Amino acid sequence: MAEATITLAGFVLTLMVFSYLLGDLPYIGNLYRIAVYIFVGMAAAFTAIVSYEGLLLPYLQDIQDPTTSWTALGSGADIVIFSAAALIGALLLLKPIGALSWLTNSVFAVLIVVGAAVAAVGALSGTLIPLMSATGTLPAAFLSDFTATVDALLIVLGTCTGLYYFHYQARAGDDGAPAPSRLSSGLRYIGKAFLVTALGAIYASTLLSSLTILTERIGFLFSIGG
Amino acid sequence: MGFLQRLGSAFSAIIAFLVGVITLVSLLLGGNPGLFGDLPQAADLAALLALPAAVLLRLVALVIALGVLIGIANLLLTHAQRLMRGRALSAALLGSFALTLFWYVARAGDTSLLEAVQLPIESSLAALLCLTLVGGAARVIAKRADIWSLLFVLSLLIVLLASLPWAELEPLRAWRDWLLRVPVSAGTRALLLGIALATVVAGVRIALGQDRAYRG
Structure with missing residues (x-):
């Protein structure tokens, strides 16, 4: 029964997406849009599940366990890092308030600068040096x-x-x-x-x-x- | 620009510069005792230098996870407002989101909904891409019939025709193999090296505070 339902759902959704080829006809044109909206809703739900179960939940479990530590600073530092992350996450919500833009910009600065540094070092050690040595060999x-x-x-x-x-x-x-x-x-x-x-x-x-x-x-x- | 705004901007720039320099130094020098030669405490020094990047990366990973959840909440809020304004299609998005969460929680981590709905839509969208790509290649010849579009189409046709399972096309397959091994490999390396160089330059400029991409 479950197998048949999965197959039928796949059949209907495939036809809905392929209805794009018929152009923007009345009613039929909406089938493609409905399929895309369903796709976005479902992708958002799975992304939320993965973010919570794959990142936040393990971290929450880790900080309750004094025997494990993320860094060489010990488990006490884990609680500080998690609290700082929660505070920074809360500060991101203040973005619409113009008077506090200096604060939210500082938070964004930390995120973007760390990301840029990781990208630069990753490109250097992961692409630039190996490709140049492979080309020169x-x-x-x-x-x-x-x-x-x-x-x-x-x-x-x-x-x-x-x-x-x-x-x-x-x-x-x-x-x-x-x-x-x-x-x-x-x-x-x-x-x-x-x-x-x-x-x-x-x-x-x-x-x-x-x-x-x-x-x-x-x-x-x-x-x-x- | 008022004095307070200038002060706030300078504060953001200082934070960005400090965090950028610390992260770059920590990533480049940390965790590699070999860099410090025969120093007696090379291992300790390398571990100490790797620590700031480890802390910052952990912090940023957590903030990004929270940011994703905030982004999804914003998406849902926007579509709830659209639904209230009479845009019925948003009901499909909100309904599929709610159904997926309910299914996952009620059935203890069951992902059969992913197989039933997400995969058919994803693969059908990828299949539609084929028709779009064929149309794009046809437009290249129709609109710009110069030597570069001819070279582009020639390379495209050699790779496509050589993938057909016909014995008569065996010489073309040898051409395809050479094409992929030499000119395509060289061109791809040039593209990848260009992207990597641009990433390094842009990353270092942001990390040192020369590009202030974080100003909203």
């Missing part, structure tokens, strides 16, 4: 294998010129308009070719993924309808 068959050598050099050329493409500085020409040098224009031209090729392949991969999902959904509809 030559393959084992470098020079002994002509194809591997050309490929490795092309990757280095593509990566460097692709990065250079986002360089917009140019000297002013006689008429005052920006006049980039021929070398700069050439490097940007090569970089753009690599970037466009990469974007085309990424687009194709996304298209293939969504095509797979589309065929699965159509197969599902036919399996119920037929």
